[in-house]
Amino acid sequence: MKTLKYLIEKEFKQMFRNPLIPRLIVLFPTMVLLVFPWAVSFEVKNIKIDVVDHSKSVYSKRLTDKIAASHYFNLNDTPPDYRTAMMNMETGETDMILEIPASFDRDVVKARTSGVGVAVNAVNGTQGLLGSNYIMQIANDFSSDLRDELMHTVPPQSRASLMRLPKIEIIPQYKFNPKLDYKNFMIPGFMVLLLTIICGILPALNIVMEKENGTINQINVTPISKINFILAKLIPYWVVGIVVMIISISVTYLIYGLWPAGSAIAVLFSAIVFIISVSGLGIIISNNSETMQQASFLVMFFILILVLLGGMFTPVSSMPTWAQLIATINPFNYLTETFRMLYLNGSTLADVSGNLFVLALIAIVLNSWAILSYKKRG
């Protein structure tokens, strides 16, 4: 026990000898939480649109105005033909093209139905889909405006039945995030990301650094046990992780007013279990690397996989089955889900206990592996 205490003291001293580390622990989480949540949004607004109006009639003008007035769209240009509009799309000046046929007003009034063409840049699939849905909504609104105005042109007998159309009203209710604010959803993810980066990279570089400097040989000839050595390496990073977490919780509360509706203790507790897992992963990488360059590539490789397959940016449920299987052993996935439940859904410690159990299991496996993979040799 006494040996462990001294070893931990040594590790802390070594860590803080590097002036970048304290800055990393305090400034990095603060900056990330201050700046990046404002950038991350899938909300589709201000779609740039070109309207090619071959009809140039009162009705086509009204439809164009209605689109320009909507907050989903920014009218970029009204080019004379489709080719010019397409050139604008190629240069990226516009995302969408609405083409109104020459017979638009005649069709609306006489034939009582008309069509418009919509072309959308679908490289970003979601944006393309939502953009064309919004146009459809606006066209529907415009149709019903016209119906109100032009109903008197319809023969009286069918007019009566049209007035009696049964109507199912849909009342949407967006639970847990009524304003559909993306920041609230992403901030818990950012916290997990910070913990992963700090508590993953630092331990991954630690043992391999001792190998490169040759100081590991000095440890190897002492009677220090494997467990004590690895624990002394790990514990300082657990402390660092907890400090990062406390800073994150405070910054989030002070700037965004976001506080775990469920339980703050549960947030801290689940974070600790996660910190233990990722720092264990870091030590495994360090044990198996020969140079710091190898260790840094490997740790970045794993961090990218943890993060991009961990449900922070894209939902795990839309991944193929094999990727969902990977997600069942991904600690990032469990903590992101847990944080979101605690912060947004108001879940209690009991609600997230299943996730915590799996996280604890992952932590035990990774840390036993970390101790076993350290080869004490001369």
Add this chain to the structure above:
Amino acid sequence: MKQFIAFVKKEFRHIMRDNRTLLIILGMPVVEILLFGFAINMEVQDIRVAFYDPTPDAFTTGIAERIRQNPYFNHQGNMYSMDEMNASMRKGELDLAVVFPQNFQESLVHSGEAAVQLLSNSSDPNRGSISTTYASAIIAKFQQEQIDLRQIPFQIQTENRMIYNPLMKSSYMFVPGIMGLVLMIICTIMTSVSIVREKERGTMEVLLASPLKQGTMIFAKTIPYMIISFVDFLIILILSYFILGVPVNGNLLLLFLIALIYIILTLTYGLTVSTLVDKQVNAVIVSAITAMIPVLMLSGMIFPVDNMPRVLQAFSSIIPARWFIEAVRKVMIQGQGFLMIGKELFIMIGMTLFLLGITIAKTKKRLD
């Protein structure tokens, strides 16, 4: 020139000797493009839905049946109280709850109006709003069928065409982003760490004493890395084309030019980092953090730059990956030519020169 070639050869041997690192550098992009190319998908699927229907009738069961059979939805069973439903949602077991009022059919037939409540778990706003949209569309269609398809007058139909990505595949959007991210990380860490390592071990001093000019020496050091990174790019491109089915609609040589300029830019950034720090740990921390987080958040790889606040849009324009990703999307997916990506290439070259300037200024200072 002879000296220069000899130096490049020496650096190459250095790298080739370390089989393991080489394997990691070449293997990492393979695994990542395959994992992310197939797995990252924005589409909202597998919406877990439940119904609360106090008085089942033909209409409510009809609507429920239609939602159950839709491939986007995954039926979780019926709920018998609002409390049960709220608890299930809080535990994260449910994405959408469809709540019918009492006597739905009766009120629809008699008063011509009835309301359905759609409660969506919107902690993920994207998922929340899209699952509501899907369910609303199904209900609207059901309603249309009930009113025996009478021709409603004054309709404006829209005919949609999805340009560049007719099948709406997510990989079209993400592959250029993954290229930008992986190359940025590899190039930056590779140069910064290996140069700082020489500084740490003192071998840099030995090299500086050689008759080769310092600039030439650094240049010679980066050439092998440039070749390795370009091989990485080729691997990613081949896998994206043949396995992920992402098209190469534009000129292949133009795509190579973009990649080459981007690789030189990111290697130069690695050089700049190496002049700013003197410990390998710090080189890793600085390169890892600056190469990963801004690229993920601000480059347009995942989140569209146009949706960001103005300040962050300005911030995103100093991120090299943003211009690379834009240029690759234009050439690879949209099939555009040299003139259309002039701006992106110009900015990337400008950034390279700027970073090179900083690096040279810093290095000179250190020697004095």
